[in-house]
Amino acid sequence: MPQQTFHGPAKSGGGTPMRIRKRTAGAARKPPETVATASTPLRFALEALGGGGHVCSLYEARQGCPDILETFLEVGIARGEKCLCVVSAGAEKSFRATLRAASPQIDRAVKAQAVDLTTIERAYFTREGFLPQRALDFWRKSARRAIAEGFTGLCGIIQVDRALGDAAVLAHWIDYENHLTPALAKNGVTILCLYNRSVQSGEFVRDAFLAHAIVAHRGGIGKNTFHVPPEEYAAPDKADREVHRMLASLGELWRREGVPRPAAGELAQKPNRRLSPLLRSVKACKHVIRALADELREHEREERQLRRYVDYLTLGQQLNRTGTWAWDCSSGELFWSREHFRIFGLDPTRTDVSPQLFFQRIHPQDRARVEQEFHQAVHAGHDFDSEYRIGRPDGVIKHVHSCAYPVFGRPGELTEYVGTAADVTERKHGEESVGSMQAELARATRAVTLGQLMASIAHEVNQPLAALVANANAALRWLAWEEPQIGRAQQALTRIVKDGNRASEIIERIRALVRKSDARRNPLSLNSVVREVIVLLKTELRRNDVVVRTDLAEPLPPILGDQVQLQQVLLNLVMNAVEAMSSVNTRPRALAITTASDRTGVAVCVEDRGIGLDDRVLERVFEPFYSSKPQGMGIGLALSRSIVEAHGGRLWAMRNTAPGATFQFRLPLAGAATK
Amino acid sequence: MKPGEPIVFVVDDDASVREALASLIGSVALRVECFASSGEFLRRRRSENPSCLVLDVRMPGLSGLDLQRKLARAEQQIPIIFISAHGDIPMAVEAMKAGAIEFLPKPFRDEDLLDAIRQALYRDEAAKARRSEVTGIRTRHARLTARQHQIMTRIVEGKLNKQIAAELELSENTIKVHRRRIMDRMGASSVAELVQMIERLG
Ligand SMILES: Nc1ncnc2c1ncn2[C@@H]1O[C@H](COP(=O)(O)OP(=O)(O)OP(=O)(O)O)[C@@H](O)[C@H]1O
Ligand SMILES: [Mg+2]
Numbered sequence: 001m002p003q004q005t006f007h008g009p010a011k012s013g014g015g016t017p018m019r020i021r022k023r024t025a026g027a028a029r030k031p032p033e034t035v036a037t038a039s040t041p042l043r044f045a046l047e048a049l050g051g052g053g054h055v056c057s058l059y060e061a062r063q064g065c066p067d068i069l070e071t072f073l074e075v076g077i078a079r080g081e082k083c084l085c086v087v088s089a090g091a092e093k094s095f096r097a098t099l100r101a102a103s104p105q106i107d108r109a110v111k112a113q114a115v116d117l118t119t120i121e122r123a124y125f126t127r128e129g130f131l132p133q134r135a136l137d138f139w140r141k142s143a144r145r146a147i148a149e150g151f152t153g154l155c156g157i158i159q160v161d162r163a164l165g166d167a168a169v170l171a172h173w174i175d176y177e178n179h180l181t182p183a184l185a186k187n188g189v190t191i192l193c194l195y196n197r198s199v200q201s202g203e204f205v206r207d208a209f210l211a212h213a214i215v216a217h218r219g220g221i222g223k224n225t226f227h228v229p230p231e232e233y234a235a236p237d238k239a240d241r242e243v244h245r246m247l248a249s250l251g252e253l254w255r256r257e258g259v260p261r262p263a264a265g266e267l268a269q270k271p272n273r274r275l276s277p278l279l280r281s282v283k284a285c286k287h288v289i290r291a292l293a294d295e296l297r298e299h300e301r302e303e304r305q306l307r308r309y310v311d312y313l314t315l316g317q318q319l320n321r322t323g324t325w326a327w328d329c330s331s332g333e334l335f336w337s338r339e340h341f342r343i344f345g346l347d348p349t350r351t352d353v354s355p356q357l358f359f360q361r362i363h364p365q366d367r368a369r370v371e372q373e374f375h376q377a378v379h380a381g382h383d384f385d386s387e388y389r390i391g392r393p394d395g396v397i398k399h400v401h402s403c404a405y406p407v408f409g410r411p412g413e414l415t416e417y418v419g420t421a422a423d424v425t426e427r428k429h430g431e432e433s434v435g436s437m438q439a440e441l442a443r444a445t446r447a448v449t450l451g452q453l454m455a456s457i458a459h460e461v462n463q464p465l466a467a468l469v470a471n472a473n474a475a476l477r478w479l480a481w482e483e484p485q486i487g488r489a490q491q492a493l494t495r496i497v498k499d500g501n502r503a504s505e506i507i508e509r510i511r512a513l514v515r516k517s518d519a520r521r522n523p524l525s526l527n528s529v530v531r532e533v534i535v536l537l538k539t540e541l542r543r544n545d546v547v548v549r550t551d552l553a554e555p556l557p558p559i560l561g562d563q564v565q566l567q568q569v570l571l572n573l574v575m576n577a578v579e580a581m582s583s584v585n586t587r588p589r590a591l592a593i594t595t596a597s598d599r600t601g602v603a604v605c606v607e608d609r610g611i612g613l614d615d616r617v618l619e620r621v622f623e624p625f626y627s628s629k630p631q632g633m634g635i636g637l638a639l640s641r642s643i644v645e646a647h648g649g650r651l652w653a654m655r656n657t658a659p660g661a662t663f664q665f666r667l668p669l670a671g672a673a674t675k
Numbered sequence: 676m677k678p679g680e681p682i683v684f685v686v687d688d689d690a691s692v693r694e695a696l697a698s699l700i701g702s703v704a705l706r707v708e709c710f711a712s713s714g715e716f717l718r719r720r721r722s723e724n725p726s727c728l729v730l731d732v733r734m735p736g737l738s739g740l741d742l743q744r745k746l747a748r749a750e751q752q753i754p755i756i757f758i759s760a761h762g763d764i765p766m767a768v769e770a771m772k773a774g775a776i777e778f779l780p781k782p783f784r785d786e787d788l789l790d791a792i793r794q795a796l797y798r799d800e801a802a803k804a805r806r807s808e809v810t811g812i813r814t815r816h817a818r819l820t821a822r823q824h825q826i827m828t829r830i831v832e833g834k835l836n837k838q839i840a841a842e843l844e845l846s847e848n849t850i851k852v853h854r855r856r857i858m859d860r861m862g863a864s865s866v867a868e869l870v871q872m873i874e875r876l877g
């Protein structure tokens with residue numbers, strides 16, 4: 001996927017601000033009408049973006065549609081593109097009114113039919129429901145039609161301000177959004193996706209957000225550093241690439257082509273008063289600033305542009321919870337970005353930042369170590385990479401991860417360190433709580449994994465079987481003696497009967513284990529079973545790059561059951577789903593777990609985007625010992641079904657219209673389960 | 676028990692497996708003795724007769740693998756055939772590395788077990804014969820006098836009577852007499868054989 005950034009047109013790749021300006025001013029495509037519009041940072045960025053971007057913007061009902069809508073349309077219209085707006089059914093009228101009131105330019109375009117309106121239902125849905133492929137086709141065809149109609153291209157707006165449908169639709173939607181990014185880059189179509197946060201689940205909004213390469217937020221626009229290109233979902237070096245991407249997104253601003261590096265201390269000697277105090281906080285980007293400062297003399301517009309960069313950078317840092325810093329080795333001066341101050345809980349207007357202040361903030365238990373690590377890095381001129389805790393003035397303890405690289409002036413002459421400080425507290429807490437909860441659950445439920453259960457069953461059953469076979473062989477051999485040993489053979493045969501009975505007793509015991517008496521049944525919520533299993537499998541899911549979306553009905557009426565057994569059922573279903581997706585690398589490994597209830601029962605649905613089931617195996621999967629996996633016992637589903645049936649419920653499998661399989665079970669409500 | 680009659684020991688915590696194995700092994704006219712635990716087996720007096728051990732892997736108390744290690748440390752070599760109710764590959768590898776004859780998953784074919792037992796007994800017989808030879812050499816060696824021992828060490832080093840006589844300040848004739856006595860006592864017909872014997876003592 002080409003790197004799309006707000007300051008580099010996607011097609012020409014890695015352009016400098018200079019080039020952007022020339023391009024827009026030189027007007028390769030003459031706007032159909034010249035309208036004097038004030039250049040806002042947003043407009044500037046959108047113009048720079050060129051065709052072929054996938055932009056996401058979130059809004060909430062009370063603030064209405066974000067202002068980016070208007071700018072986005074105007075930029076598209078100015079480029080001579082056709083604009084296609086896709087909105088929820090029933091919202092067309094009000095949306096058209098919004099458009100016409102937005103600006104005279106848009107109003108004219110609407111009248112001239114350069115702006116078209118349709119609904120999500122008409123554009124995306126078919127009788128089979130929502131299919132990602134069809135939605136992608138819709139944009140491809142529309143772009144072709146726009147060109148045929150004489151436009152220079154197509155720009156699209158999708159406004160999602162109604163619930164889209166059930167879990168399956170939502171999963172498909174995310175799938176579609178993920179694939180839209182590379183598709184758009186290829187076709188030169190720009191699309192702005194507007195999501196109303198107040199009508200969608202947090203998980204859905206998050207997944208949608210992650211699918212976009214560019215985000216617009218509060219009048220700013222920037223590269224989405226959280227975005228993972230689809231081809232990277234399951235790349236073996238995924239983590240490395242991610243780190244690389246994150247660093248690149250920050251580094252891009254500092255290391256632009258053709259910008260001469262300042263000599264050591266040069267900048268410190270002649271501080272540019274015109275730029276402070278705004279810029280003091282981002283002196284980390286002093287290469288850019290210097291380059292831009294030079295241009296400032298030539299173009300008065302430059303200061304505004306500079307501000308934009310600062311805005312974008314600040315926005316990016318907020319989103320990433322990553323601050324930047326730079327330390328000038330010769331002068332000893334230390335610069336912190338605004339976000340860096342925020343992470344450290346300090347007032348960003350403070351001017352007395354120094355390495356001493358930094359070390360002071362570090363937790364006493366980590367201080368000596370970090371100091372040593374830092375001095376070692378500087379001494380050797382190596383990268384600095386350290387994780388530590390800081391105690392903030394407000395008493396909060398934060399976990400911070402700092403990395404920095406040395407910058408050399410003349411060969412071998414270390415001039416400064418430029419680095420980041422990321423707030424990783426949440427991640428840390430997540431790790432800790434998962435660890436302890438897992439241990440607790442293991443203790444509380446003594447949950448045996450299916451593998452362990454099977455190993456002990458195999459051991460138990462093989463014992464009498466071994467005896468049985470040996471006895472039968474012995475009997476044959478006793479009878480084969482020249483003088484057949486009838487008595488011995490009879491004894492062996494008697495033992496065979498005993499062994500056979502014993503084997504069947506063991507199997508009966510296992511079945512009884514699964515059936516367990518109703519006395520062990522307690523009222524419980526399937527939602528909590530779902531949550532526990534997700535926690536138990538968190539590491540497993542992360543290791544397999546599976547993204548879980550839950551949609552749990554609240555409140556969910558209780559059912560009567562055995563917590564551990566039902567955990568086993570769900571554990572099996574989720575592990576099967578994970579295994580079914582392990583070979584899938586072309587779409588996100590998405591898993592949806594939903595709960596729902598009606599008057600008679602509660603249902604849990606586990607839907608995956610794995611290899612799926614064909615009709616032939618749909619019922620066979622529940623047969624004991626049916627397995628398609630080299631390591632599989634084929635007992636997971638058989639056992640799960642008997643557990644669910646022992647609870648008076650049902651477990652069944654379905655094929656998805658899209659890739660993947662769905663397993664669902666239903667249990668009667670607490671009142672109904674006692675018979 | 677007749678001297679030299681082979682004997683098969685079975686250690687398994689499962690009574691029905693023990694009974695079945697006793698019957699199966701008995702049906703090929705081999706002597707069997709069964710034990711319900713490793714501990715029980717360890718308490719039994721060692722037998723001079725060729726023997727082997729059919730051993731279950733998973734048992735309460737000392738497991739089969741533990742017993743194998745313990746016997747090896749005590750230098751009580753006995754060929755072992757493992758039987759296991761679940762085919763655990765790493766376990767099998769460990770057992771085979773430590774010198775087991777065979778690792779059979781339960782249930783097993785009677786021929787596989789009986790073949791393994793035959794092979795084990797054959798090996799044990801050979802090993803016992805070798806061991807008893809060494810024991811013989813050791814007793815004979817111990818019966819030499821201090822002076823004879825001094826002289827024998829030098830003979831084995833390949834020294835001539837004259838050299839030995841000079842070193843020990845004895846007459847060459849005395850050395851000759853001692854040499855004949857030493858060969859007699861050790862039961863060696865040549866110096867080469869004597870050297871071999873001393874080498875086997877290690
Ligand atoms: N979500 C799924 N998508 C596709 N196929 C599935 C799914 N779940 C189960 N299957 C198929 O059903 C078979 C049986 O599943 P089951 O859980 O009973 O056994 P298993 O996973 O193979 O082994 P184990 O006993 O270790 O669970 C699997 O081998 C697989 O072929
Ligand atoms: Mg399974």
